[in-house]
Amino acid sequence: MTxxxxxxxxxxxxxxxxxxxxxxxxxxTCEQSAEQRQLPMALGGKSLLFRSRYTANSFHQGDFAMIVVPADQQVDSQKVRRFLGCQKLRFASSAELMAIAGVEKGALPPFGSGLIDVPMYLDEALKSNQTIAFNCGVTTESIIMAMSDYLSLVPAVWGQFCRDE
Incomplete structure (x- = not known):
């Protein structure tokens, strides 16, 4: 374990x-994780690390931000950019992911803010889930827990980051 x-x-x-x-x-991938866990993909928490370029007036003043969405949803990068108030936004590279969180792509757990020094923002669609499942720092280990317990551990800043269907 990492x-x-x-x-x-x-x-x-x-x-x-x-x-x-x-x-x-x-x-x-989210599909592979759901299959391995034998759970609906919607219960997965997909953690995405973004690199941002911000302005002095931006809500978000860091170089990186973690966005967590339900695993069965796609993130809308324009919604993320508008929410954060940043000029530019891109996914963090594999090297940046390893340097910041010590994990490879697909293994980032939804624990920014407290365990890694990256602000974390949760999509409001997660509120309807009773359970959350996520890879725990490696792609061969998963944690499944009650959403209420998860939310008791993380500072929740909510936003709407999923693509409209």
Missing amino acids: PIGSQIIALLAQHQIKYQQQSHSAAS
Whole structure:
């Protein structure tokens, strides 16, 4: 397990939160992860790390931001850009993902703000889920837990980031 995965397990134990940990074959896409977990894809939390260029008037003043959306949804980068108030926005590179979070693509857990020094923003569509599942720092380990417990651990800043259907 990666350092961030170990930190998540320790955080869950510290707060006496019940969770299920699953070891499975490598799953770097949302579809693969849902299949390995044998859960609906909508219960997955898809964590995306963005690199941003901001202005002095921007809501978001960092170089990076984590956006978490339901795994069955696509992120609308224009909505993210408008929400953050940044001039430019792109997905973080594999090297940036490794440098900031110590994980490879597909393994980023939805724990910015507290465990890595990146502001995190949650899509409002997640509010309707009772459960959240996510890769825990590697593509072969998943955590499944109650959404209410997850929200008790992370500072939730809500926005609308999913593409309109």
